[in-house]
Amino acid sequence: MPTMADVARHAGVSVATVSHVLNNTRPVLPHTRQAVLDAIDELGYTPNTLARSLVTSRTRSIGLAVSAIRNPYFTEILQGVEAAALEEGYSLLLADPHDDPAHERKVAQLLHERRVDGMIVAPSADPGGLLAYLIRHRVPAVLLDRTVDAPADGVPRFDQVCAENAEPMAQLVTHLADLGHRRIALVAGLPGLSTTAERITGYRQGLAAAGLPYDEALLAHGDSESAGAGRATTALLSLATPPTALVTGNNVMTLGALHALRAHGLTVPDDIALCCFDDFAWADLFSPRLTAVAQPGRDIGARAVRVLLERLAAPDRPARTVRLPCTFVHRTSCGCGTDRQSKPSEKGTAP
Structure with missing residues (x-):
């Protein structure tokens, strides 16, 4: 199985440069980046995502907790999330909270334990336990389809993506x-x-x-x-x-x-x-x-991914609510x- 060192030799660059291309940790000249990508393709190199996560503290994975997955509307959302995540190089872990407040909190914990970089969640009618867990553990999260009111201080805690209703x-x-x-x-x-x-x-x-x-x-x-x-x-x-x-x-x-x-x-x-x-x-x-x-189910799913990635890039920016037209x-x-x-x-x- 080819290694990162093999890719570096094949592309005529250092191992550090290959790492920067794979992890987007430093700008690389376009022709150098292309040489690395060509070497990866020609050698059939597969990055060790586990090792990468230990170095970067990122797993490049997103947790999606959506109830009623059999509902055609949520199926469209799932397709939008999956396509956008794949385009950005992220994998998707899917769970169904069954619209049950106790179960959705457990689902969030399980996804968190699997070290997802962030979560996209469609909250239940009583999401207090879920939201408390996400806040306590500082989990980057986007609320999907269903929104929650801002707390008493009027400052929203979560990004939200939904349709106009x-x-x-x-x-x-x-x-x-x-x-x-x-x-x-x-x-x-x-x-x-x-x-x-x-x-x-x-x-x-x-x-x-x-x-x-x-x-x-x-x-x-x-x-x-x-x-x-x-x-x-x-x-x-x-x-x-x-x-x-x-x-x-x-x-x-x-x-x-x-x-x-x-x-x-x-x-x-x-x-x-x-x-x-x-x-x-x-x-x-x-x-x-x-x-x-x-x-616009697919657009809602794709937008939720983009908003989550923006949150990961800027953890301290103010939360926002995005509404898409029907x-x-x-x-x-x-x-x-x-x-x-x-x-x-x-x-x-x-x-």
Whole structure:
């Protein structure tokens, strides 16, 4: 097996220069760097990452803790994280905290014990234990998809990367109101999640913008899963005056809502209009095709990696929250009859 010394001899440089090329510890002239890279390729040299980590105190690995990995949205995020990490020369350690506060804290500890350079975490609805561990052990971390409020002193502790939630949800509601609906219901996610709270805020903003009153009876929690959404939809349909339009808070709950509507013998959009937050690959294969808000999952994952690497390079810089814009995907389940061109739901912010 070729060694670093073999690479140095082949490239006509010192072992120290090879080390600088591999670890980016000092600028190397472009032609010299290329000679080293060519020698590595020709000899088939594989760096000893364990030995390198002992010297640099870095393992060039990132821990990713994301629940509901089977959710297509989180699958897209995972793809974005993996591609960006690989491009930067980092490996990925993946764990599923199962949205359980106690388990996510254990997951963070296990990833930390494996000496990852930093973590990307989608926090649960009660992330106190997780956040305390990350702070106590000074683990560089980026919160993904779901955000946490700043502490009492108003100074954020963590970088956060997520999608806009309120404005895109408001757009779905106002779109349905523009079509003449006056009883628009929301199947919301798990209480305690920032995404749930922000989408409820957007729902209420959309109603207000359309001049419609907020009726708490038209908001039911589906707890971010299919079975819960089915129960919530059934409860909404059982109201004395049921809704004429339904908005679901994520793609998994959309499936549960559709099952419930079918069980009640209702068709979309003839009997009830339907819009959903979260687009997914087969949304345009349903009949009717689903009008949805599409989140930029891959971009969120890739941005989280870049923000984490920026944190590793500058550990003391102020924390920031990056929000990426969503896209309104106009199909036919809202009752319009024909598809229209998709468009960004808002400009978004990415400080």
